[in-house]
Amino acid sequence: xxxxxxxxxxxxxxINPERATLEGQNKYLGFWFFLCGETVLFACLIGTYxxxxxxxxxxxxxxxxxxxxxxxxxxxxxxxxxxxxxxxVYEMKRFKxxxxxxxxxxxxxxxxxxxxxxxxxxxxxxxxxxxxxTSPFSSSFYTLVGFHGAHVSFGILWFLTLMLRxxxxxxxxxxxxxxxLASLYxxxxxxxxxxxxxxxxxxxMVG
Amino acid sequence: xxxxxxxxxxxxLNKELKIQLLVFIVTxxxxxxxxxxxxxxxxxxxxxxPFIVTLAVVQVIFQLYYxxxxxxxxxxxxxxxxxxxxxxxxxxxxxxxxxxxx
Amino acid sequence: xxxxxxxxxxxxxxEYFVTVDHKKIGLLYLFxxxxxxxCGTVLAxxxxxxxxxxxxxxxxxxxxxxxxxxxGTTMIFFAATPLIFxxxxxxxxxxxxxxxxxFPFINALGFWFFLFGGIFLxxxxxxxxxxxxxxxxxASLAVVSKGHGVDFYLLALxxxxxxxxxxxxxxxxxxxxxxxxxxSYMRLPLFTWTxxxxxxxxxxxxxxxxxxxxxxxxxxxxxxxxxxxxxGGNTVIYEHLFWIFGHPEVYILVLPIFxxxxxxxxxxxxxxxxxxxxMVFAVILIGFLGFMVWAHHMFTVGLGPFANAIxxxxxxxxxxxxGIKIFNWLLTLWxxxxxxxxxxxxxxxxxxxxxxxxxxxxxxxSAAADYQFHDSYFVVAHFHYVIVGGIVxxxxxxxxxxxxxxxxxxxxxxxxxxxxxxxxVGFHTxxxxxxxxxxxxxxxxYFTYLKDQDFGDLNYISTIGSYILVxxxxxxxxxxxxxxxxxxxxxxxxxxxxxLEWSIPSPPPMYNFKQVPQVNSLDAFxxxxxxxxxxxxxxxxxxxxxxxxxxxxPFFMALGFFIASYGLMFLDKGSNNIAFITLVIGGIxxxxxxxxxxxxxDKGYYITKKQLSEEDPK
Numbered sequence: 001x002x003x004x005x006x007x008x009x010x011x012x013x014x015i016n017p018e019r020a021t022l023e024g025q026n027k028y029l030g031f032w033f034f035l036c037g038e039t040v041l042f043a044c045l046i047g048t049y050x051x052x053x054x055x056x057x058x059x060x061x062x063x064x065x066x067x068x069x070x071x072x073x074x075x076x077x078x079x080x081x082x083x084x085x086x087x088x089v090y091e092m093k094r095f096k097x098x099x100x101x102x103x104x105x106x107x108x109x110x111x112x113x114x115x116x117x118x119x120x121x122x123x124x125x126x127x128x129x130x131x132x133x134t135s136p137f138s139s140s141f142y143t144l145v146g147f148h149g150a151h152v153s154f155g156i157l158w159f160l161t162l163m164l165r166x167x168x169x170x171x172x173x174x175x176x177x178x179x180x181l182a183s184l185y186x187x188x189x190x191x192x193x194x195x196x197x198x199x200x201x202x203x204x205m206v207g
Numbered sequence: 208x209x210x211x212x213x214x215x216x217x218x219x220l221n222k223e224l225k226i227q228l229l230v231f232i233v234t235x236x237x238x239x240x241x242x243x244x245x246x247x248x249x250x251x252x253x254x255x256x257p258f259i260v261t262l263a264v265v266q267v268i269f270q271l272y273y274x275x276x277x278x279x280x281x282x283x284x285x286x287x288x289x290x291x292x293x294x295x296x297x298x299x300x301x302x303x304x305x306x307x308x309x
Numbered sequence: 310x311x312x313x314x315x316x317x318x319x320x321x322x323x324e325y326f327v328t329v330d331h332k333k334i335g336l337l338y339l340f341x342x343x344x345x346x347x348c349g350t351v352l353a354x355x356x357x358x359x360x361x362x363x364x365x366x367x368x369x370x371x372x373x374x375x376x377x378x379x380x381g382t383t384m385i386f387f388a389a390t391p392l393i394f395x396x397x398x399x400x401x402x403x404x405x406x407x408x409x410x411x412f413p414f415i416n417a418l419g420f421w422f423f424l425f426g427g428i429f430l431x432x433x434x435x436x437x438x439x440x441x442x443x444x445x446x447x448a449s450l451a452v453v454s455k456g457h458g459v460d461f462y463l464l465a466l467x468x469x470x471x472x473x474x475x476x477x478x479x480x481x482x483x484x485x486x487x488x489x490x491x492x493s494y495m496r497l498p499l500f501t502w503t504x505x506x507x508x509x510x511x512x513x514x515x516x517x518x519x520x521x522x523x524x525x526x527x528x529x530x531x532x533x534x535x536x537x538x539x540x541g542g543n544t545v546i547y548e549h550l551f552w553i554f555g556h557p558e559v560y561i562l563v564l565p566i567f568x569x570x571x572x573x574x575x576x577x578x579x580x581x582x583x584x585x586x587x588m589v590f591a592v593i594l595i596g597f598l599g600f601m602v603w604a605h606h607m608f609t610v611g612l613g614p615f616a617n618a619i620x621x622x623x624x625x626x627x628x629x630x631x632g633i634k635i636f637n638w639l640l641t642l643w644x645x646x647x648x649x650x651x652x653x654x655x656x657x658x659x660x661x662x663x664x665x666x667x668x669x670x671x672x673x674x675s676a677a678a679d680y681q682f683h684d685s686y687f688v689v690a691h692f693h694y695v696i697v698g699g700i701v702x703x704x705x706x707x708x709x710x711x712x713x714x715x716x717x718x719x720x721x722x723x724x725x726x727x728x729x730x731x732x733x734v735g736f737h738t739x740x741x742x743x744x745x746x747x748x749x750x751x752x753x754x755y756f757t758y759l760k761d762q763d764f765g766d767l768n769y770i771s772t773i774g775s776y777i778l779v780x781x782x783x784x785x786x787x788x789x790x791x792x793x794x795x796x797x798x799x800x801x802x803x804x805x806x807x808x809l810e811w812s813i814p815s816p817p818p819m820y821n822f823k824q825v826p827q828v829n830s831l832d833a834f835x836x837x838x839x840x841x842x843x844x845x846x847x848x849x850x851x852x853x854x855x856x857x858x859x860x861x862x863p864f865f866m867a868l869g870f871f872i873a874s875y876g877l878m879f880l881d882k883g884s885n886n887i888a889f890i891t892l893v894i895g896g897i898x899x900x901x902x903x904x905x906x907x908x909x910x911d912k913g914y915y916i917t918k919k920q921l922s923e924e925d926p927k
Contacts, residue, residue: 015216019281022486026411029251030482033512034284037474041516043296047303048524048546050533055541057534072242079238082919083231086274096219097273132533136542139533143524161293161907174910187274196262197238202245206252212907284485288509295513295600299553306604307545 008172009142015094017182030180035188043193044088046199047145049140053204057135062204065130067121074117075197078152082190085183090105094181097171100179104159106185111156118149141200148196158182230273237262326861330819334420335399336715339708340828342391343786350779351385354615356660360386361772363760373756374441375458379430380833381444384464385558386469386806386823387427389696392704393565394423394476397504400479400711401480403810403817404498406489406826406833406845411482413857415475415909421867421872422472429871430465440668443754444754445555452528457661457878458881463526464625464790464874470515470522477511482506488577490848493826495589498808502589503568506596510557518554521547521824545610552603556721563695564592567634570656572637573710576804577653578645581832584637591630598627604736607715608679622895624674631667634661650804651725655706658733662698664693667743684754693740696708697778705732707784710790713799721795732781738774774851797858820854823921846917854916860901869899 002204014020019028055060088103132142159182166175241259244250250258268281277286315786325333355376359368368376403411410416433439440462442451451459484505485496497505524547527533536542553555582588604612604620638660647653669691673682682688712720746767758764802811809826810817812834824847830836837845873895879888 002218011213026482026486029485030478032411032480033288033481036288037512037516039292039296039515041520042518044520044550047300049298049545051543052535053305057540071211075238076235079234086227092222093220107254132531135540136534136537139535143527164906184275189272191270194263194266197250198241198259202241202259203256206255292513299517302549303546306616307543
């Protein structure tokens with residue numbers, strides 16, 4: 001283990017900087033436990049959605065509603081951002097701070113594009129008369145996808161805060177776990193989207 | 208000694224990077240495959256639903272083990288808890304699907 | 310340390326506002342828990358007075374609904390939970406040989422979220438719009454409930470639920486990462502084990518509740534249609550979500566109590582806990598099965614015979630690990646040199662009371678019979694036997710057991726025994742008769758009953774019992790005050806204990822362990838005592854101790870969300886902007902303190918070796 005006073009260089013930087021200190025290990029473990037809880041959270045939302053998916057009342061049904069090309073593009077944005085955040089962590093482990101910041105910045109850009117497409121999608125649906133209060137289906141759809149969108153927004157804010165906060169100070173064993181956890185969170189959000197894409201959009205096409 | 212460890216670490220990192228790139232490509236392919244399978248409208252819903260859910264599960268496993276490093280050592284507790292969470296999640300979804308007076 | 314004793318009252322209070330020390334936070338939990346316990350008890354008495362005689366008009370129907378809802382919500386979320394968290398916070402780090410929890414800051418944050426949640430709930434009395442849909446707040450009733458009562462319930466539980474999840478994660482990481490050298494999983498004291506499983510249940514159960522509450526909140530505030538049955542909504546979803554949380558919640562509360570009594574039984578029998586391994590196994594199994602049985606609360610919903618049968622069998626299966634525990638406790642007592650101290654009396658009272666609660670539980674687990682029991686006073690009797698006879702006994706026994714460790718003075722034994730006896734008699738008088746009232750057909754949650762229904766006599770007995778029960782509680786509080794005044798000094802190890810917390814001074818210094826102890830066995834301290842050592846040895850030299858610095862940010866973060874909740878709730882009163890402004894102000898305080906938290910680097914401080922050696926015992 002490296003003491004706090006040692007100057008970090010490319011040579012002595014540990015291969016797992018996120019778990020090099022006890023504090024880092026605690027954060028790593030705690031954040032994973034949080035994600036385990038989030039799994040249940042999203043499962044409940046997905047369950048609610050599936051139970052209400054055919055209750056479209058007088059509103060539009062999933063068959064008539066979704067804009068598939070748009071969603072496929074959004075999905076690819078998010079999947080790619082997952083890779084770029086992994087690349088950022090790769091640069092972090094090599095102690096290349098600027099490269100890491102750059103990859104995280106690209107991740108944020110991709111995340112923003114995803115979010116923009118989602119907002120556009122929602123506005124489009126509302127224009128079609130598919131409002132939050134239209135039917136049990138619409139309420140549960142907006143709740144599930146909106147919850148995910150909120151997670152994406154939070155992830156973007158988290159990345160930006162970290163990048164701004166540490167822009168001058170560079171990489172250390174104090175902020176390495178924070179960057180790592182943010183990327184972990186980002187992967188998790190991506191995982192959830194894979195399910196939402198499958199269960200909401202693709203199965204919606206099947207009817 | 209330190210140098211040797213360093214090069215080893217670098218090799219390990221580069222190998223990991225290659226795997227991650229590969230996983231990414233596979234993930235994209237699987238996504239497109241699922242999309243095409245549904246969009247072609249050639250398959251019966253009874254086949255397509257389990258098929259695309261399986262594809263999603265495969266993708267998620269890739270993400271968990273290669274991007275989120277669940278495969279690394281020292282993640283025993285995490286795995287137990289994650290599978291616990293998944294189990295409860297699956298139960299919840301099953302309950303919402305089958306025992307809500309549908 | 311010397312300085313600490315002389316400071317003014319104001320400074321002490323201030324210190325508790327900014328503390329991140331797990332022991333102080335434990336005490337904050339315990340005392341706010343006791344406060345809410347008193348509130349909940351007063352509400353219970355109001356209900357018993359109303360029900361003492363038929364066709365009583367002491368409370369109106371609406372008031373009765375409000376009192377009943379507040380009683381249930383308070384007791385589960387704001388009395389039992391914090392009291393248990395208080396014990397866990399104080400004792401778990403001491404039992405595993407840690408200097409603090411893994412996340413001291415988040416620990417404090419969790420507490421303030423809980424406390425503001427409780428204050429938020431009780432502020433509903435000031436607004437005159439009190440939650441009235443029962444502690445379960447089932448969807449259709451809760452959605453149409455008039456006024457803002459149910460909003461208070463939803464937001465209060467959202468706040469305190471967030472705090473609970475934080476604490477759950479904190480305990481988990483603490484127990485996984487912060488154990489002393491040699492403290493393997495199979496050497497953890499049973500209280501720590503049960504706290505571990507409880508925390509695991511928390512992180513899986515509370516998210517389901519969060520979603521349930523959010524769905525209700527969106528339905529009430531923004532007109533979401535999930536529960537609008539007329540256009541295809543479905544209220545059974547809410548019941549599922551609530552009970553996927555609600556059933557594990559029962560185990561969240563009772564498992565640590567199993568741990569408390571395991572400690573008490575082995576200490577006062579002067580024996581190693583019988584079947585330690587099977588005890589651990591049983592706890593894990595109960596935790597696991599706890600998630601598989603939620604629909605037994607919904608037998609009468611009409612889920613169909615197939616679902617009912619599965620959940621009935623799964624529920625009965627839980628009796629097996631619970632039975633293992635009961636037998637292990639009895640066999641721990643067997644042949645031990647038993648000391649009948651007050652904590653031990655609570656333990657001995659707990660076993661039969663809890664068994665009665667367990668047996669009625671298995672009775673209600675039978676789906677066919679449950680159609681008779683459901684929503685009758687039989688169920689009320691059942692869960693009060695589990696909660697009062699199990700959880701409350703456990704908390705009071707545990708408090709008496711650990712009190713000398715927490716405060717450095719003993720509780721009076723004679724008063725303790727008398728108060729236990731009164732409590733025990735009062736408890737059984739109150740709730741035993743309710744079984745029969747229920748079997749005779751009296752439904753729960755009704756505010757009165759008719760003269761010719763023959764419920765009068767038994768209800769009158771129950772009300773008398775509740776007065777005795779309250780007398781017992783008053784005696785216990787009196788004992789706390791009396792013993793504080795008398796201050797009979799406690800030694801480090803007053804009960805001849807077995808686990809690590811007894812190896813350090815009472816009350817413990819802020820850094821708990823001067824040197825991190827080396828653990829060589831289960832019942833680590835007992836093992837060293839048997840080898841003739843009076844202290845734990847340590848693998849490390851005496852060195853500087855790193856401590857986290859105090860912070861007022863947890864308080865302000867929780868305060869921000871507390872204020873914002875009022876704004877959110879009254880958003881529908883659109884004619885003026887006060888609600889919106891409140892929401893914004895709360896948000897600024899909350900997120901502002903978050904920004905401060907992430908920009909100010911907390912380096913902590915060190916207690917130096919010199920300070921440590923100067924503090925040696927006189």
